Amino acid sequence: MINWVKNAVPQSDCTTNMALMELELINKVREFHRSFPQYSETPLVSLDNLAKKLGVGGIYVKDESFRFGLNSFKALGCTFAIASYIAQVLGKSVWELDYSSLPELASRLGEFTFYAATDGNHGRAVAWAARELGQKAVIYMNKGCSQERLEHIRREGADAAISDLNYDDTIRLVRKLAEETPNSEIIQDTAWEGYEDIPAKIMQGYAVMALEACEQLSSFGITPTHTVFQAGVGAFAGSAQALISNFYKSKSPISFIVEPSVADCYYQSALRADGEAVNVGGEMKTIMMGLACGEPSHVSWNILKNKGDFFVTIDDVHTERAMRILGVPTDGDRRIISGESGAAGMGFLLEALTNDTSEDLRKESCLGKDSHILLFSTEGDTDSQSYREYIKNGKELS
Numbered sequence: 593m594i595n596w597v598k599n600a601v602p603q604s605d606c607t608t609n610m611a612l613m614e615l616e617l618i619n620k621v622r623e624f625h626r627s628f629p630q631y632s633e634t635p636l637v638s639l640d641n642l643a644k645k646l647g648v649g650g651i652y653v654k655d656e657s658f659r660f661g662l663n664s665f666k667a668l669g670c671t672f673a674i675a676s677y678i679a680q681v682l683g684k685s686v687w688e689l690d691y692s693s694l695p696e697l698a699s700r701l702g703e704f705t706f707y708a709a710t711d712g713n714h715g716r717a718v719a720w721a722a723r724e725l726g727q728k729a730v731i732y733m734n735k736g737c738s739q740e741r742l743e744h745i746r747r748e749g750a751d752a753a754i755s756d757l758n759y760d761d762t763i764r765l766v767r768k769l770a771e772e773t774p775n776s777e778i779i780q781d782t783a784w785e786g787y788e789d790i791p792a793k794i795m796q797g798y799a800v801m802a803l804e805a806c807e808q809l810s811s812f813g814i815t816p817t818h819t820v821f822q823a824g825v826g827a828f829a830g831s832a833q834a835l836i837s838n839f840y841k842s843k844s845p846i847s848f849i850v851e852p853s854v855a856d857c858y859y860q861s862a863l864r865a866d867g868e869a870v871n872v873g874g875e876m877k878t879i880m881m882g883l884a885c886g887e888p889s890h891v892s893w894n895i896l897k898n899k900g901d902f903f904v905t906i907d908d909v910h911t912e913r914a915m916r917i918l919g920v921p922t923d924g925d926r927r928i929i930s931g932e933s934g935a936a937g938m939g940f941l942l943e944a945l946t947n948d949t950s951e952d953l954r955k956e957s958c959l960g961k962d963s964h965i966l967l968f969s970t971e972g973d974t975d976s977q978s979y980r981e982y983i984k985n986g987k988e989l990s
Contacts, residue, residue: 613834627690657972666717669794698725712741719750781827795831820937830892882933910939
């Protein structure tokens with residue numbers, strides 16, 4: 593079963609955070625990304641046969657396994673955040689910068705170190721960006737992360753290690769190290785008091801993915817009725833929710849915010865319904881390592897508590913099932929290689945549409961035969977060995 597709650601949090605002012613994702617601004621961020629030779633628009637896959645089997649109007653999956661050759665969407669955020677930081681230090685506008693000018697400008701910083709905490713994808717993207725700029729990266733992964741993801745980061749030239757701490761405590765470790773290291777900065781997509789600018793820039797980078805998806809849907813002649821966003825610290829979910837709300841305005845689709853049941857800080861915050869964010873702790877053991885976060889980013893929570901519609905939790909069995917169905921698709925549909933966190937949205941959708949216990953959720957959210965649902969597969973097989981093990985076991989849709 594999945595747990596769910598309809599958003600009943602009292603509305604508050606989120607104008608400032610919504611303005612971060614204005615369409616004109618995110619178009620400018622996209623122009624910055626287009627200066628990178630590695631940039632290309634990732635595909636939006638229409639799973640027509642799966643949609644027919646599940647009894648809905650359409651299912652559309654943004655496949656981020658192609659992004660920047662790094663197998664996840666994360667580089668969209670850290671590249672723009674690092675460029676913005678360099679511009680600020682040097683007294684320039686980020687809009688003056690592009691791929692060709694960044695290395696020379698970065699060299700003016702002297703020997704510099706970028707720090708990050710990660711389950712794998714974000715750290716790999718920060719390491720890649722630092723290497724492209726001729727700078728150093730120090731990356732710490734949280735307890736339980738795989739050796740393969742660690743090696744991906746090290747191959748980008750970073751100093752990297754796996755800590756014995758959960759994700760949120762690993763962030764605290766990295767914050768301390770960055771504060772003690774001259775000529776350094778932490779590049780993180782979660783915001784806390786006094787650290788908002790870089791997370792906001794990362795979210796603006798992420799929003800390019802949602803803007804692409806909206807325009808691709810328009811080219812299909814489709815206006816989505818529902819969207820599904822997976823949440824860890826919430827930076828992706830908050831940025832996508834804000835961009836899509838701005839794009840569709842009064843016709844903004846009904847949204848579902850999905851988390852692992854063992855790392856359900858947004859669900860618990862919505863359940864309490866007083867507007868304050870709730871932190872959860874512990875080891876948060878789940879295969880959805882990219883979502884194993886217990887403390888919401890307050891920038892993202894401000895957006896999601898005002899614009900999100902339903903907060904839901906799933907278990908590992910749900911995302912495993914989704915990985916298999918996307919990886920070995922219904923006849924005629926295109927294959928999507930989706931990792932454990934990337935498949936979380938589909939894991940929720942499959943359960944919501946096929947389990948009798950989800951009937952009330954379907955009614956409350958108007959999820960049915962006329963629904964056109966947008967999802968984001970935010971990563972590919974970033975741990976290829978685990979991916980192969982997950983997809984070779986279990987039953988598919990009958």
